[in-house]
Amino acid sequence: MEGLNxxxxxxxAKGIFTGTRIPNSNLTLSHLFYADDALFVGEWIEENINNLARILRCFHVSSGLKVNFNKSRVxxxxxxxxxxxxLVEPLGCKPSDLPFTYLGVPVGANRWIGDSTLKTSFPEAYKLERYKHCKISDRLQNGDLIWDWKSAPRTLESVSETALLVSRISDFQTVQGNDKxxxxxxxxGVFHVGRLRKKIDQWNLPTVETTLxxxxEIPLKVTCFMWRAxxxxxxxxxxxxxxxxxxTSPICSYCENAEEDTTHVLFRCSMAVRVWEWVLSWCNLPNIHFESVEEMLAFTTQWGSCEMKRRVLxxxxxxxxxxxxxxxxxxVFKKLRTSPAKVVDSIKSTVFLWMKYRRKHCTFQWIDWCINPFI
Ligand SMILES: [Zn+2]
Structure with missing residues (x-):
């Protein structure tokens, strides 16, 4: 998506696509991206739409990421x-009406009392309005509201809705001046991108229970592997x-006992069970049977009171x-069957080297390390 940006x-910059100028500022808005969602905003001119379609085609050819025009709306x-x-049918897009919801935020909704539109709050009264796209200013004359109903409210719902609407409006003060x-x-009331980002993150992203x-001291490739796991x-x-x-099969080819998923390979496979047993015993810890990466991370990040020892664990x-x-x-790939003892040896020697050469002022000795890594 950064490429498309x-x-x-x-x-x-080259005038191939013309965005929309934001009133009372020198900003021009052309696109908004969030995760896999993209919103393009521009002037309604045929050339703009055709050029946007060309840009998206070029992006598809160069990146392999294809825009699904069937799911896109104009x-x-x-x-x-x-x-x-x-104008949009040749693209394969479908036309749609305002307001719409983008990332949970209503766009193009004509809010005027409370947090929702007249259409949502007062559907029966809205049905009676003659011109559905009218502005608030169309219904205001010298501060008074002038309705343009198709017919007077008659049903119980429309009468009660209208009464409620009138009572709400009577509390509402209109002021002279430009819209802002x-x-x-x-x-x-000031807009900051950071505030919007925070709000969107709260809505859309899952909360992370444990931090990685x-x-x-740990090589980046290992931490990245942990993150992926x-x-x-x-x-x-x-x-x-x-x-x-x-x-050919989802079954673990090492133990042939269960399906091979992350938890199986790292904690439940016969190999993993034996390796963890020896590693935890070397660390002088009880034999904990971790059920997931989350559980293992939660244990290690909360363990003990010494930060240095925790980093070692x-x-x-x-x-x-x-x-x-x-x-x-x-x-799986080389048909080399490593024994659990050999895996434990590799863990001991490699983590020792990480500590010895990647940590400042390390005083670890191999002999002590082999007995207990926290001495
Ligand atoms: Zn297995």
């Missing part, structure tokens, strides 16, 4: 629906099948999962 900025503001349809933008995310420690993104047999990759646990995965890959 650069392309769009370049297209705007909204024209102040444009007849027929014109929208005739007010951001409802903070009491001062990024420790200097935490997100269930390591290519186990089950994960590959889920992604539609044809493999975290390094050992990351190293253990790394070497368990390595042993699994050696078996």
């Amino acid at each position: 650069i392309v769009m900025k370049e297209a705007c 909204f024209g503001i102040g444009v007849e629906k027929q014109e929208i349809t005739s 933008w007010v951001c409802t995310l903070a009491s001062d 420690k990024w420790i200097h 935490k997100l269930e993104r390591i290519p186990t047999a089950c994960a590959l099948l889920k992604r539609g990759i044809q493999i 975290i390094s050992i646990c990351y190293g253990t999962t790394w070497f368990l995965w390595k042993a699994r890959c050696d078996w």
